[in-house]
Amino acid sequence: MATKFQVGSSKSDKINFSQAQKVFHSGDVPQHVVDAKKGAIKSKQANILGTEAQAWNASTISDQHIQKDTNHDLKRQLLKVRAGLMDEYSQKPAKAHSDENIEDQQRYVVRMSGKGPIGKLSGKWMNAVDERGVAKHCIREEWPDWNESHSSHTKEDRKHAEAVFEAQEQKCRQRAKHYPHLNKEGYINPSDSITNVNDSLRERKIEWQALKEQFKVELKVEFPTASEERLQAMAQRLLNEKLMADEKLARFPIQHESFRPNLSLTTQDRRYKEYHHPGSWGWSRTEKRHCWSCCLSFGEDSRGCEYKVVNPDAWCTLGFERRVGVAAAGKM
Numbered sequence: 001m002a003t004k005f006q007v008g009s010s011k012s013d014k015i016n017f018s019q020a021q022k023v024f025h026s027g028d029v030p031q032h033v034v035d036a037k038k039g040a041i042k043s044k045q046a047n048i049l050g051t052e053a054q055a056w057n058a059s060t061i062s063d064q065h066i067q068k069d070t071n072h073d074l075k076r077q078l079l080k081v082r083a084g085l086m087d088e089y090s091q092k093p094a095k096a097h098s099d100e101n102i103e104d105q106q107r108y109v110v111r112m113s114g115k116g117p118i119g120k121l122s123g124k125w126m127n128a129v130d131e132r133g134v135a136k137h138c139i140r141e142e143w144p145d146w147n148e149s150h151s152s153h154t155k156e157d158r159k160h161a162e163a164v165f166e167a168q169e170q171k172c173r174q175r176a177k178h179y180p181h182l183n184k185e186g187y188i189n190p191s192d193s194i195t196n197v198n199d200s201l202r203e204r205k206i207e208w209q210a211l212k213e214q215f216k217v218e219l220k221v222e223f224p225t226a227s228e229e230r231l232q233a234m235a236q237r238l239l240n241e242k243l244m245a246d247e248k249l250a251r252f253p254i255q256h257e258s259f260r261p262n263l264s265l266t267t268q269d270r271r272y273k274e275y276h277h278p279g280s281w282g283w284s285r286t287e288k289r290h291c292w293s294c295c296l297s298f299g300e301d302s303r304g305c306e307y308k309v310v311n312p313d314a315w316c317t318l319g320f321e322r323r324v325g326v327a328a329a330g331k332m
Contacts, residue, residue, distance in 0.1 A: 046088060049081065050074065212239050271311045275304035 080086050095101065106117050118124055176182070188196070205212075215235040219226070226234075279294030291298050295305035 050077070208239055208243070211242075212236065215239060270313055271309055273307040274310050275307045277304045278306055 106121050109121060110117055212235050215238050216231050219231050219234050277292045277294050279292050281292055281300055284291045
């Protein structure tokens with residue numbers, strides 16, 4: 001039985017197709033794409049005789065004397081068509097644009113510039129034979145070529161890759177010299193660190209394997225219909241909880257004490273009282289001496305009879321100008 005041909009699959013050894021060759025079946029193309037193609041082809045056909053329906057005229061002028069629907073005389077147009085004045089002429093390709101001349105021009109440019117034809121000369125940006133075809137040709141002259149050190153086909157490519165790797169290792173060694181405070185003896189690279197973690201987990205599993213098997217036996221009695229995977233997971237969870245409880249007991253041996261922080265040291269109340277006299281200091285005819293009018297205190301520097309609570313940690317809702325003005329008035 002013959003296999004079905006599929007484009008781009010391993011069933012076909014052909015990569016390039018000509019522009020005129022029909023690769024896909026007509027049924028594989030979506031309907032909206034087919035309609036769009038038909039509309040584009042039809043729009044290129046000239047409507048010389050005016051037989052096609054005209055586009056909808058969105059003008060609101062209804063007076064035919066001011067503007068008519070047709071802006072040409074049909075009789076004169078038919079005479080021009082009969083005379084051949086409205087025929088479309090197809091220009092023949094020039095001799096300089098033939099395929100042979102274009103290839104000769106490309107070979108000349110390649111010889112003069114030293115760059116291959118892949119790229120801006122031929123419009124092809126991939127060479128299926130040489131994987132470095134794209135890397136060697138750039139779209140801009142001032143852009144550097146891509147480093148194709150990933151290639152490993154030839155001996156030169158392998159030598160180049162080894163040279164690049166050695167240059168990067170040399171840079172790493174040079175950068176490591178700039179860190180004199182690095183403890184090289186105590187430093188553990190990531191691979192060794194992961195190995196140590198895996199070894200510790202393996203030793204932990206081997207050490208507590210007996211207790212885990214005991215958990216599985218007890219769980220098998222409690223859950224007789226459970227599968228082996230579920231018993232394994234529940235036993236591992238119980239073992240982890242037991243180990244975490246032991247570690248907590250080792251870190252916090254005193255159970256009745258609380259290790260919460262003392263908030264009284266960090267949330268202190270800095271509010272204070274400011275006393276003042278709401279009255280005025282002046283001469284009193286009744287007392288025959290100077291005193292405060294609010295509380296009749298005879299000392300000008302005496303403690304005020306009223307007070308207000310000042311909170312230095314409160315939010316200031318006053319503007320900058322108003323706050324500066326209030327502070328300046330208080331100093332006066």
